[in-house]
Amino acid sequence: MNTVVAVPRVVIVDDQTLFRSGLAKLLEADERICVVGQAADGEAGVELVSRVHPDVVLMDLKMPGLDGVGATRRIATEFPETKILVLTTFDAENHFIQALRAGASGYVLKDSEPDAIVSSILAVVSGERVMATAVANRVLDMLTGTLAPKEFYDGLTPREIEILKLVAEGMANKQIAYRLKISEKTVRNHVSNTYDKLKIVDRSQAVLYAVRKGLVEP
């Protein structure tokens, strides 16, 4: 007979219907998991959780409408007994920080074996935290001295990152200066220093860098 622990009830939130269906099929084939629902975006995901109260949510990050981070935050606050396991690709570099801060219990990659997903789910329901090795390594790099905590952004100072974000949103130096209540000249200097550190020469390339790093949404 089974153990004392019930089979964890799981819902899947992902905008790709095919991926959802395939993953559900995959998990249903494993008797240690029970898939009890699917949703195609953040809104529907929150609503679904409020109805079925699952043990674990497999959450994609990039979705139309309410995205994964927002949905994670809402579920984590409104239904704290439900664990959230982020399941996404490894493109946007820093989203996992936002996701974990929003209340996710784990972060695994779509580029991993089905068995890994199952064991991650089981680990999460038992209270563990799960991190994909690639992500974990990055976290360790950021903590240990090899890569200073902020060194992730190629040595940019906080002020420079702040200004780079605004640049990447299409703001002019003058607007940034007004927003930050500093001189336009100062903004230009920060921007210039940023170019130096990133080894770029141009505002456009700064925008591309920021988009790549996930500092802004395109």
Add this chain to the structure above:
Amino acid sequence: MNTVVAVPRVVIVDDQTLFRSGLAKLLEADERICVVGQAADGEAGVELVSRVHPDVVLMDLKMPGLDGVGATRRIATEFPETKILVLTTFDAENHFIQALRAGASGYVLKDSEPDAIVSSILAVVSGERVMATAVANRVLDMLTGTLAPKEFYDGLTPREIEILKLVAEGMANKQIAYRLKISEKTVRNHVSNTYDKLKIVDRSQAVLYAVRKGLVEP
């Protein structure tokens, strides 16, 4: 007993392990399909096709290394008896043209029902061409007058699109002028007209527009 037509043998080429596994599970559950292999990138996909000679390849477009378009072209030329069904997301707007020109027999979206995939596979093996309705509508729009072939990019002329791409890659006006063998003034005029049509004022915002539209990779 079965019909005279053999069950189509299918291979899946996609870089996301989880998606591959799930889709394989999904298709294996359908007796009309037989999954005979998987590959994680274009190179491996071509090699796999050369070994097993499947009837259909389900091909993702965005992959590391040799991408889907390149793999499609190679398979279509080296193994013309193998049909290729592109299976991708609906982000990059114009990739489907390249894929079809490279020899794909169909273009379906990951955001669709499993049944649709199965019937698309069956249609492709029987010699049909399959297009996702969203894609087909776009093609029709481009052919009929409703939406001029180019009108998708907010009325930008071909030249303007060409220059916008270079702008979004971080090139300066002078460099673009040299590349296109025209005057810098002309480039500035094209850029200015582009701003006008897109209702933007700034180079940075042009980059963001181009990234959003998939004109350039971030």
Add this chain to the structure above:
DNA sequence: TCCGGCGCCGGGACATCCGCCCACGCCCGG
């Protein structure tokens, strides 16, 4: 056939904007 429109090309002049160099305080750690 002619003509008007449009895309593409280029010029001039002007007002900014941008990127770069230099400099000044401030604070903190060696």
Add this chain to the structure above:
DNA sequence: CCGGGCGTGGGCGGATGTCCCGGCGCCGGA
């Protein structure tokens, strides 16, 4: 205490964006 990083600014030259202008080639409608 002092060297260095950080945030702040001024000045300058080049790049960028805008508004004019004209010319050429092509196409479709009158």
